[in-house]
Amino acid sequence: MPLQYNLESYHKPEDIGQAIDLLSKLGNTAQVIAGGTDILPRRQSGAKFNTLTHLIDISGLGLNYIRKNADKICIGAATDINCLAISPVFRSSPYTVLAEAANVHSTHTIRNRATIGGNLCNASPCADLALPLLALSAAVVVAGPKGNHTIQLDSFFKGPNCTALLPNEILQEIVIPIQQETSSASFLKLRHHQTAIDMAVVNVATLLFLKKNNCLSAKIALGSVGPTSFLAKKATAILSGQTLNKKLIQQAARISADESSPIDDNRATASYRKEMVAVLVENSLEKSWQRSRE
């Protein structure tokens, strides 16, 4: 059964300038796609896409790359998620956290098409890749009619399926700053049925920058428990500058739960999610701590 919406045109621009010109012309009747895995499921044909008549496919813009240099890792927005899962760049600590999330994102057949840029721009509160990227202090490079500018990922998500991108802008690249050498990170995902395709009930990424057991800084990113993926800043504040111990970790986990604002839905109740935030944050911090000692 073909698609429910009435597509009038499909464009595959050859450079980003062309793509932006098209977006500027077509406005909110256009949708940027790369893999297309978020717009094609039939159930998505509801209100969210009812004005959608034009597709702009950015998979031909050369945005499929992972580059690492002395001070940053750059990932092209149209890089498919399996590339992240298998890239040698994400095999060393703390960057493994991104491969870890990529490996449990949907299934390998979807990951062959789905892209990192799509996962961020769809801005689902349960997007798996958003959390390691938040923990790694990533920023996104946005291309628009007036050139490029950079937005910290922390201020990129504005609500469910809503980002800071203007209608004529395209997410071009994700930039991860090189982290302190002794930092370590981990990602955990709880699913309702624990099947591969199942979306998260709660997902969490944590990052610790330790010197011996002294926590110089920390990041706790929470997903599926608020309108957007976000950093639990009150929880991390109690870790910074302290000597890490189990009790402190439990305290940070509890504050993380307090900072979350989950809703009841068909995957889980709000109260269960809150409890699970505490469990996952505790486990993830323990795991990150463990990794710092390896």
Added chain:
Amino acid sequence: MKKNNIRVNINGEWHDLTISLQDRLIDTLRDQLGLTGTKEGCGEGECGACTINLNGKAVLACLMLSVQADGAKIQTIEGLQNGLDLHPLQTAFLNEFAVQCGYCTPGMIMAGHALIKQDPDPDETKVKTCLANNLCRCTGYEQPIKAVLKAAREMRGKTND
């Protein structure tokens, strides 16, 4: 309905096709080309029945538009066998009784095929991960795993795909 022209290589043969913009790849394969080996289950990426091979990778034919496949090399379940000779994966699925109603089978075989191409000696965990996107409503999961492992064993050493 808006039409577009695409050129795709399907099972080794190039086709010039006029497709509707609304068509997903599975619509073109099944309804336009009569390649009904690729099945549609859920239509939203959850069941894996429509798994095909696109430019060397296993992907879902219900989650992409035909227009996105322009220029691509596609292999479907029909492209596996050589004349009357079944592909080792097809034979292994038969011999291991990995087929009950058969609806999920082409998707499972195509997923297994992509795995073996990439890793000729996969362990059981890898096979399970690979088949995690393929739902079987007849509850037969053990046999497909055995079948993929068996086919991989048989295919090692052979280079004819």
